[in-house]
Amino acid sequence: MSGIYNWMYYIASGGLILIGLYIVLVKTNLIKIVIGLNFIDTGINILLICIGYVRGRTAPIFSRPGISPANVVDPVPQALVLTAIVIGVAVLALALSIVIKVYQHNKTLNVTKIKGLKW
């Protein structure tokens, strides 16, 4: 039991990434693919968090009383995740806006039909 318990977050993050990859690979709808990309992003964020997570410790916010470096989790991944989320949002926004343009030009969101550029 404890094995799974210890690895739970990793499995969750891995699962999210795999689901995302599956969507990107298989789904033909552009919006779904963008969602898939977001899945991957989220999965990675969780992965980062749980790499820095130490069971039983608290968030590294030193302005709160009673927090010493000995009983907080690693703060670096959290900082990384913040950045990664920002980047993810930016990519998502850009992706959606491009998808809109693609739809305007092609009148479809099916990637198998958007093949103006090939070979």
Added chain:
Amino acid sequence: MQLITILIVAFLGAGIVYLIGKISGKARDILAVLASLIVVILVSLAYNQKIYTSFYPLPFLNLSLTLRIDPLSWFFAIAVAGIGFLSILFSLEYMKHYQKLDFYYSMMLFVNAGMLGVVLSADFLSLYIFWEIMSWSTYLLISYKGGKAVGAGLKYIVMSTVGSIAMLFAIVSLYTSYGTLEFSSLASLLQTASSGYILFLLIMFIIGFGIKNAIWPLHTWLPDAHAEAVSPFSAVLSGILVRIGIYGFVLVMYSIVGLNLLHKLGYGLLNFNYILCWIGAISIIIGTFIALLQDDDKRLLAWHAIGQGGYMILGISFGTTLGIAGGIFHTLNHCIYIALLFLVTGAVEYRTGGVRDLNQLGGLIKKMPVTFIGGLIGISGLIGIPLTNGFVSKWLIYKTLIMEKHPFLAFVALIGTWGTILSVYKFLHNIFLGQLPEKYKDVKEVPWAMRLPMIILTSVIILFGILPGIPLNVISGIERSFGIKPLSTIIFGMPREIGELNIINILAAIVVAGVFIYLIFSLSTRSRRVNQYDNYAAGSFIPKDKYQYSVRFYDPVYRIIGPYLRDVVDDFYYWLVEKSKSFFQGVRQIYTGNVNTYALYILLFLAFLIITKIGWGLW
């Protein structure tokens, strides 16, 4: 310093000519002629000198670019400079009606400069650099006329690239093995190399130089390129540029690898020299006999250029005193007479409005006598009629073949000559002899700027034909520099110990006999001059423009040998290109346009990396 000056003049000349051309056409023409003339003078001043200079260091490769002059390089340099000068002189009038002349003159000078660089280089890197410069400028010049020339230029440059990569491969491997690229140091370092390595080097260089020299089966670019280039450049191309390949052969085989090593290559009949000989022999047969089938005068000459290249290979591949002398001498002779013949076709084109089809010309002897004499002497040199230069070199080659006990090769060489006679007589007959078509009634002789180069080349052919000792003297100097027993010459031919050849006696005999007959001829009843329509027609009316036999001149022979004379190699290359094209078409289908597939590629790549690591522990 002298050598650097030559190259600087040559290259700067090319650049300045282009810039001046933007201002004034006349100044450009004068400058182009002047630049090439200065190069001729500078090169001839270097006669009999031995110079070695390092002119440009490349420290990051631990190399420096060097130049040298020795008998071999002087010999080729003077040929390059001379032909270059004459064809630029010829261009002055010939090119008048063409566009983009700045580009043309500049590139002509550039090609010349590149060739000079190749023959003056003292190390392989410089040689390669100048070689490539020469190649791409040639490509630009071949394509210059547009139309069909574009295809010809592309064919040329692609094959030439194949040659250069083979050469590059050999050069780099030499450098990694010996740490130097200088000819002189390599010559001594290579003496300890294994024969397998030498063979590899030679094969690579043969591919490299052989493509330029158009030996069978690497010749297929040549007919197109020669035929489609403008005639003065065809003269340069066929006369000397192609023969830089021979320079390469001689350089690598005798100056660097040396005779001792060459003789060790091979077992019994599977001998390196012997195989090279047969390649030369096949080139002769293919070249001269396919020439027989041509109806385009420049194509006809182009195929002869391939055939004559075979003679040179035959000569140099034996490695005997006579053979090398014959091969090198034939290179020079070929360069003179084929340049002359291309200039002649150029002159004919110039006056007839670009007609190259042998079936539409005729009778021009009455209108263009100087050109005709050029053509006559040119084909005599090509056949090797005694008293022209081609005779002596061919004699040397035949003599070598028979003395070295290769009668079959000798047969090929001799029958090649007979094939040559057939096709060049057709060339001469269909252009200059027979009935003059009505449309060429007002054709005039070409202007002096075009006549002069032809006259010079014609006289050189006769001069070297009667006094072969002059060039042979230089050639025996070349042989001395290889450490081979030099050819001993007398000015009129060969000393007795080599063989019976004394041109001056032959000349005297022919002249005396000719004068004697002429006397009898003039003493007998005089004849009446008539024009071409006052002719025997079995009593019927002579139809104008139709009383000429030139189309399918040798039809019975075509019908017999024609089916065997397809250029199979060319077909094979085309097949190869077509197949590769469809293969490439298949390859690029992997970019399907579907983004799912692309994502799949990425994932597969990642999976491949990880699985090979975990599964097999590959990395």
Added chain:
Amino acid sequence: MVNPSLLIAVPLAFAFSIPLFGLVSKKIGKYIPVVALLINVGISFILIPQILKKPAVVSIGGWSPPFCINLVVGPLGVFLVTLISSIGLLVAIYAISYIKEEPTEKYHMLFLLLITGATGIVLTGDIFNLFVFFEILCISSYALVAYNKDKEGTEAAMKYLIQGSVGSSFVLIGIALLYGMFGTLNMADIASRVTSADPTFLFISLAFLITGFGIEAAVFPLNAWLPDAHSSAPSSISAILSGIAIKTGVYGVARMIYTIFNADGILTFIAFLGLLTLLIGEMSAFRQNDIKRLLAYSSIGQIGLIVFALGIATSLGVFAGLFQIVSHALAKALLFLAAGYMIYRVGSKSIDSLSGLGRKMPLTSFAFTIGSFSLIGLPPFAGFISKFSIVYAAIQVKKPIFLVFVVIALIATVIEAGYFFKVVQNLYFKEGKNVDNVTETSGYIIVPMIILVISIIVIGIHPQFITGLLKGAAGELLGRTGYIGWVLGGS
């Protein structure tokens, strides 16, 4: 000594100032990238001699490495920064009059961001920071590819974005794994401790990083986005993508393999991958009739050659690869710029429609010719030196496999020669159909092309101008202990 962090700060600051200036005057915007990059070029040229003497490590935030984000300005960094700023500057000059589609200030801002990203990637010493700059580069290039908002551009951007995001996700996964193993993000620190980790995990993380950076580096089979993006973007962007962006991907791969992981075992595979990329690129380019797509595939091929050279992993091999980076950046930027304006004048991307431009646009055609000759590797142009060095390096390692590789690479050169020579002939020796009204390029457009032509010829004739810097850069890539030493202070 100039602070190297200015190299990143200047374009970043100028980038965001563009909208502000836009409030004042619409016209100022297009000159700002030129100014910013001029400053950058100046700084990097000042830095070169100093860095060659002693590499600089700039810490941000006052702590010493490995406890802070730091910039490591070694010879490799300064070399790439110089290249990026110079090419960027030339493209910025070109863009002054080339970019007409509104809103131009957004173009210029994104362009500067792209340069910032690229500069940051090659300078940073922190692996997460690397990822951030990488994302800056990627996002701005996605946006720029779609800048024209036409059908092709958006489609290409969409595909580029999907593949690029997958790639950067992989990079992030790799970084996360690394952090999990070592608890540090400083590249030198990771490098110094890399032997202590479980090799399998280590390799998985490397695999993710190679795949991630490989997508930006356009290594086969990760390069499907490249032909679309390069051919559909505005030509100035194609030039910058081809000249700079994919090189940063190559930098990423090389940095990971050489400095951080010291993964010698995979190098032959990398060389093979490069070779494969080269072949596929050249083969696909051969059948193109769209000039920009042709150039894009040719970029794939050239990248393959670079990766191949880097995979040789001798000092000469890396040197040759870096030289190839320079010559390809110069030549390909030149080609895209020239082709871009030809397309602009003619109104079609098909090669056939470029026939006869040699007379109408002599300078542009000349530039194109020089660029393609250099790419083919003809002397006396820069490409010759790099190709010669690559062949030399490959043969010098004296492994039979590399002999085979180099033969194949040379054959690919023939294919490349085939299509480039065809295009050149098209320009000069074929009769044009609809080119009567075409005129020569003018003003700002011609300046960068002339500069590029001159530098290609100058480097080709006198390679010593850059060989010292390149030798240093190659030394940095191969001498990982030196790199660790600079950052962590001699230990």
Added chain:
Amino acid sequence: MVIKAVWIIVLPIIAFIIGVFFLGLSRKVIARIHRRYGPPIYQPVIDLIKLMNQKSISHGRLFDMGVILSLAGSIVLVLFIPFGGIAPLSGSGDFLVVLYLMLLAPLGVALSGGEGANPNISIGISRKMMLSLGYEVPLLFSILAVMTYYKTTSLVEITKAQQHLSWGVIYLPLPAIAYFMILPAMLGIRPFDIVSAPQEISSGPSVEYGGRYLALMTVEHAFHTFIVLALFVDLFLGGGNPFTFFVKMLVVFLLGLFIHAVFPRFRIDQAIKYCWKWPSILALAGLVIAYVVA
């Protein structure tokens, strides 16, 4: 030296006499085979004198010069081919030179005929060229067989090596037969008189010739006959002194005449195919044997 100079003058005269004699003889012999009476043997001399005094037309300078060159080439050739051991100029040129000098005569005719601007001439020359390409194949094979066997390119050496009845025909029978088979082609007599075929192309190359041109061509033909026969005797029949040499030539000539006088004319392609078939095979076999033996 003086003797040499004398021979240089005398030898062409001898060759001329023998050649003209053969011409007359051939007409007589063929007539007798055809059961006609035939002209006297000295008829060619009468013809020559007559022709020299007849009027003629000229098409230009080359038209004249070609004929002169042709005859001069043949006369010079005589000086290089040993006649009974006498070859005054053999030191200035070996067999290879002879082979090339043999080109001068046809070249002269071809040039002269070319300016004649008559299609009949062109056809004749074209046929001549093709025919020579036909017979050169076996000819070269047999010549090379001889040169390979005797390891020299000098004709004098070759004849010297055949003294005392050790004739070339004994050691090299196949090339000798091949040479003999193409002898009529080289001489231009039946069945190989395609070049001048009077009924089809009005005598081909000589259609425009009259008067002195025709006279010179006849002389050239006489010399040519002499040369071809002398070469055969030198190569295969061991030379000999001038008298035996002449006898050998006569025998060969008559043999050739007898065999070939009864044939009709070949078509040109038949002629080429003939030359390339049996004579070539024989000569090649001879060459291979000579190559192996020597």
